[in-house]
Amino acid sequence: MSRPLPITLHGAVTILSPSVRATGVNKGAKVTIYDGAAEVGSGVSEVDGEFLVPLETSLLVERHLLKGVQTTAGGTSSQTDYSVEVTGVDLEAPFLASTLHTCMTDILVDGLTPGATLITTINGDRFGESTILSPLSWCGIDREKDIPADAAVTIHQEATINGAAAIGPSPNCPKCSAFAYPYDKLLTGLLMSPIECDTNRSFTGMVPGAITEIQNEGQWEIWLNPTNTFTGFRGLPLKKGSIQMVQKLPRCKRDGAPWDGVVKPLDALPAPIVVHSLCRELRRLTVSQLLPTGTLSLWRMINTHGGSVIGEQIGYHPSSSTTETVDLPPDLQLDDPQGVVSISVRQSRCGIQSPETIVQVASGSSVVGPPKFTTNLYECGRWIPLANLNPGSNIQAFDSRGPISDPFLAQKSVMSLKTWRRLRPGQLYVVETGCRTDHKIVIDVLPLPSPLPTPKITAPLRPEFQYVRLEGVITGASVYILVNGEVQSAPVEMADPAVGIIWLWNALNDKDRVTAVQMLCEHASTLRESEFTQALRGDLKLAGIPSRAVRDTTVTFTVTARDAETGQVLPTTVSINGVIIGSAGQPLHYSPRLGDTNPRGVVSAGPAYIDAEFTISLDDPIRNWNLNLRAQWCPTTFTTNTNWTVIIDITELNWNVVPRWNPSAARSVRVRPDNPAIPTFSSISVLLPIPTGSEKRMDVTVSGSTDPRDPSVSAATVPAVTAVYEYTGNNNGLISFTLTTPFVFDPVTGELVYWVVPQYAGAS
Structure with missing residues (x-):
């Protein structure tokens, strides 16, 4: 058995944290956490991949650095150069991550402080109290009490810090809407492409706030739906055969009909994706297109000067998510007198192995200039949009409190960096290191404008659209959409205002009125009924239709249909005299007969657009x-x-x-x-x-x-x-x-x- 690879620790860790999240942990491994030479926590993992390593809270010291190792039958891993700093406690306003309505089962929130107590009230009545174990957690509210329409919700954290009681603020939450989701939606939820051995679940068409029960070949599991489309992680490995799913709203005593599906056999795995070269100074990879509960196999490959290839095993990394950081041993040799060194990465699961991906060791390539902030940053946000990054370099954010994010590997030149904490007014700086980079950029975090601006819905909106585009959103704000005054989306935390798209629960109808609200901390934009964008049917602009044709012959033509306002090319159907002859963008054939009158043609793009009519002047053939x-x-x-x-x-x-x-x-x-x-x-x-x-x-x-x-x-x-x-x-x-x-x-x-x-x- 080979020596285990280093584990990766993730923040934030505060002086209240009962555990630290570690990834790349082998099942049965003992994980030990150190502050310098002192042990401050340990535990044995019962699963491969992610493990919350228990900490001895009394031993945690603010601003100290934590590192960890794992020990298996193959030995003890080395420590990496990456540590997690113990921070002070900020009981910040949580981020609302699910929908509030009168039939909801629970409430999902993010941005929590592990070790603190989470308290939820509805209309002043205490509905839930729980100890926080993870930054993203369900509130654990009572599932039987009635929730009236328009009920006010508060969610806050409490803790005892250095002997003193502390109470954090509640976010500005929308009121609980009366449950109005169509009942037939309880019948139409879909589990996308269930595959043998998979532990992730991709759900779509679900009822936000409902419970989803799944049975598969004798095993049973339950999920809570935060929104209508979501991915659930770390379920039971699926078994080949039948699978059933049903949604329930226990608070309102409403059950849906079962959905029956089939778990297909696993017959192939995709190759892992690594989009950057390996930096010598960093010795870490960001690997995507992973299958949770799969195992990454890493090899040191030497392409010798004589033309042969030599492989030496580096180790195995158990995956717990679809994208992970893999730390390589500090003593791994990236040069060899026999030839050129590269890293081979494969993944396997349930006896199936993927094709390999070869990662080259970075050497001598040009380095772009320092990173750039792409937008203003405001207090209370948690996202930092960046550009001009060097793929493969390390990115980390800091403020006066110290580090406020994990060190992330830049996969692309443009990315948004997520912080552990909400931003505060004052200076924030981002450091880029590795791959011959050493950059530090600074920006002033601005106070929130008062009042918060109302986001604008980008026109045009069309019926049947199930998404909206937004302008005027503050980076990191949570945004939800109302249609005709009713909430029609879960709150979405906007990581980058330039990508301001929010998906709706239901498709828009003609003349629906759409508005948006953004929230940050205790603040929310003003909802003005007069400031709405209306969904209206659009006009089509056609090209490619012949003006004349000859009877008793066949004319071939290709129609292009565009939104007359935006110029967007649209999928459409084309009919002549009530008979569909094909689709726009494809060769169409029309064969008028002797005696036919000029045809009536119609191009249709569905309910979102007004049908466009056309005709073709027919001539008798010159025989x-x-x-x-x-x-x-x-x-x-x-x-x-x-x-x-x-x-x-x-x-x-x-x-x-x-x-x-x-x-x-x-x-x-x-x-x-x-x-x-x-x-x-x-x-x-x-x-x-x-x-x-x-x-x-x-x-x-x-x-x-x-x-x-x-x-x-x-x-x-x-x-x-x-x-x-x-x-x-x-x-x-x-x-x-x-x-x-x-x-x-x-x-x-x-x-x-x-x-x-x-x-x-x-x-x-």
């Missing part, structure tokens, strides 16, 4: 047939009685065909042979429209010129001659002429004189 024109001449060579041979070349023939039923469709053709010594006939064809009336005749005229090869003989022309041809239904007709060349000797001059006689020779 053609082929008429072959033939001229035959003889002789083209003749010999006089004095053995004088004359050869006549037909140098040009001009054909003119005029249909009597449509003179505008006349065809003129000129024939000039490339070789004047042409054969004894010339044939060419013309396309003519098929007559549609009783008149089916046409006039065919031929004329031309000749050239005797003897300069002593004068050239004669081919005089025009006209014949009438009648179309009989033969689409490959023929009309023929003969050209004869009689000759005489001029009795005066003695010169040879010839002329051309064209004659109609028949048709078919």
Whole structure:
């Protein structure tokens, strides 16, 4: 068994904390926490992954640093360079993280101080009291008492600090709304893609505040729904086979119908994702696309100068979430005389192994400038939006109290850093280290404006939208949405105002009035009924529709439909005369028949948009047939009685065909042979429209010129001659002429004189 990898400790830890959160812990490992050389806590983990290591609170000293190791049968891990500082206690206003209504089962809050007591009142009546074990916790309220509509809720923390009683403030909470969620929603909740061995649960279409019970092949678990769409962590590993789910509202004695599904077998795992190179100074990785309860296998790979690859196992890291920090041993050698060192990462679960991901060791790449704050920061928030980061570097926030966040690895150049504590007015600074960076940036945290500005809903809003975009949100504020005066979203903590999107429980209807409220600490923006944005159906702007088409043919075209206000390309259906012929963005085919009137076309983008109508002007087809024109001449060579041979070349023939039923469709053709010594006939064809009336005749005229090869003989022309041809239904007709060349000797001059006689020779 290999030596275990270092564990990662997470803050915040205060002098009241009963435990410290550790990740990367092996099942059965003993985890020991140290303040310097003194042991201040220990425990044995019963599961792989995350472990709350018990602390001896009386031994915790403010501003001291805690580190930890884990011990298994393979030995004791090394300590990392990353420690957690013990901080003082700030009993801050919690963050409301779930929906308040008259049927709710419990209330989820964040930003708590482990070790303190959490007290919840509703309309002044104490509904719950619990000891806080985690910063994100349910309040544990009474599940039987009635909650009246518009009841006021307070949630605060209390603690004894250095012998003195302390009481924290309550956040500004919206009043409990009367439960008005459609009852059929209790029937339509969905557990997304349950897979064998999975411990996460992805829920959608759920009833906020309800209890969800799950049964799977003899095992049972219960979840509380904070909102309509959420992911639950650290459930029981699913078993292949049947699974049932039901939602319940015990306070209102309402149960939904069971949802039945199937747990599919696990047949493949995705490769872990690491988007940064490994910094030599930091020796830590941020790995995403992990499967909780899976195991990461890490190897030191050497691509030797001779072309071979050598692998040495580093160790295993049990995963407890989808993205985790993995600390590597401080003594891991990242250089080797045999070749180039890289790190191989794979994950396995339930006997299935993923493809590997190779992480290169950072070397010599350019470093961008110092990080940048992307927005103003205000007191009471917990998020710091940053840009211009070096992926793979370490980011940590500080204020006058010391560190206020864990050290995070930057995965991208843009990220929002979450703090342990609410921000205070005064200077805040962010430090970036590692990967050849050493930056410190400073910003003044501003006092909250009074009153808080009312967020603006970005127009346009469309019916069927199930989200809204916001402007004017303060970084870190909790925001909820009201539709026609009723709450229609859970409170959402806005990590970055630039990404101001909030999802609603139900799709909007036409002419719904939408407003937003933001809350920070005890403050809330004013809800003004007059300041609303209305959901209105939009107009479509179409492109790609042909203006004309010919009956008895097929026209192919592609329609593009856009929101006429925003220019956004939309998915739509296209119908002609009430029949759907396809979707916008795809080739469409329309085949009008003879006798059809101009069609009525409709492009529909659903209830969010007004249908756009169009038409196509139809023309009758111009149907053609082929008429072959033939001229035959003889002789083209003749010999006089004095053995004088004359050869006549037909140098040009001009054909003119005029249909009597449509003179505008006349065809003129000129024939000039490339070789004047042409054969004894010339044939060419013309396309003519098929007559549609009783008149089916046409006039065919031929004329031309000749050239005797003897300069002593004068050239004669081919005089025009006209014949009438009648179309009989033969689409490959023929009309023929003969050209004869009689000759005489001029009795005066003695010169040879010839002329051309064209004659109609028949048709078919």
